[in-house]
Amino acid sequence: MSDHGSSPAPAAQPLVDVAPAPRRSAAEEARTLLAATTVASLATLSDDGGPWASLVTFGVLTGGAPVLCVSTMAEHGRNLARDPRASLVVAADVDDGGDPLARGRVTLAGAARRDAGEDVRSAYRQAVSYAPVYDDFADFSYWVLDVQRVRWVGGYGRMDTVTAEDYAVAEPDPVAPAAAFAVAHLNEDHADALLAMARALGGHPDATAARCTRADRYGLDLEADTPRGRAWPRVGFAQPCGAPDGLRAATGELTRRARAAAPAS
């Protein structure tokens, strides 16, 4: 027997040494997940001390603290009023028909406190714009979850614990909303550029084809076919993207750099 942290089928190793390309930190992954959706599951404590799971919508304050708006007509609202300890799990909002456990999610745990400040209400309303305005309902209160523990899971074998401090100061990836479109576009229209990147910058000069599997502010994850088997090189941008529309310029620069390094490809 082995445990599920064991390696999958071996990947073809780079033929050429390449510097490791930067990736989002676990804190950035966590903040990016929170920024990408407004639905989560909340765990609270029932009156017998047992756990209670429920569905909530949420907004996010600047420092990453989730904002909830819950009713005392619901068990989770009564639970929070009695014991403020709470945990929120936020999962990547991808429905690709694949294994949900291969996708990202993050658990935040801490203590909730009532706060009806304008920044709190505004964060909730901005995120949950489709919802009724709860301010007129006496049974609803706004709560902020002060985050004490963060556990990010990126999929099988990718996971990390994040400190509350790192979580608070990390930025959501600004290009995340555009990444799926960019990946599809690169694969449909720029297979030659991806191949040049895998050959010249990814350490696989013998690659015969390459596809992009993910794009983020720091670079691209590629999947390359080589005579030695499949490889998963990572290629980094010259500069992290700072804005939602930054992927086009960054991948353009990467393409020029790859072609300059290996003009024949």
Place this chain on the structure above:
Amino acid sequence: MSDHGSSPAPAAQPLVDVAPAPRRSAAEEARTLLAATTVASLATLSDDGGPWASLVTFGVLTGGAPVLCVSTMAEHGRNLARDPRASLVVAADVDDGGDPLARGRVTLAGAARRDAGEDVRSAYRQAVSYAPVYDDFADFSYWVLDVQRVRWVGGYGRMDTVTAEDYAVAEPDPVAPAAAFAVAHLNEDHADALLAMARALGGHPDATAARCTRADRYGLDLEADTPRGRAWPRVGFAQPCGAPDGLRAATGELTRRARAAAPAS
């Protein structure tokens, strides 16, 4: 101030008395939600007694008990091993861009127990067929959640508590997987039949148009336009559908009954 259980805008009332049409019970709603997806959020107790929310995949035993397969490498696995109290929230797997809190979800709470029986493994594998087979991994165990409390929420103002006994014996609605397709088909191709139903069977003989908003084994929810405002009549099938393909025959019978009752419509 009011609370959010208050009535929405008033609906046009029936002009003709109609017998109430049957609906799925809250227990049936709960079982139907469990049958429709394989992803849920789990609440467990961390070592400090605080709640911990996490993402899980699940299968369902015949009596409705969820089956989990969790790793002791994950906090929820260690939590269950220390304290078996657990709660699972299962939400309707609909992404229509609307308010997630307007959709159905159910919370189950109870105690988890390790069980690697063949029925347990088989229920999990059947549901989570895309996942790796965990039997070969030493850190994974199968757990059955013995359900003690059930709280179903169908959306704003629709909610109920279900006894463990009612939950265990209720059936998932067999037509649920086909319902969205049937609703779309009725609205696209059979608006005249829906109008006849609203007029002759729904108590709104002055209706000018009708759409189907939901189909289940017991009948159809309609939305009808009348000179007196909008109405939401429910029309019941002669017999509950007993099989996944039962909606076609049931709606056909309903159409014939409506037209026989009001031949002019």
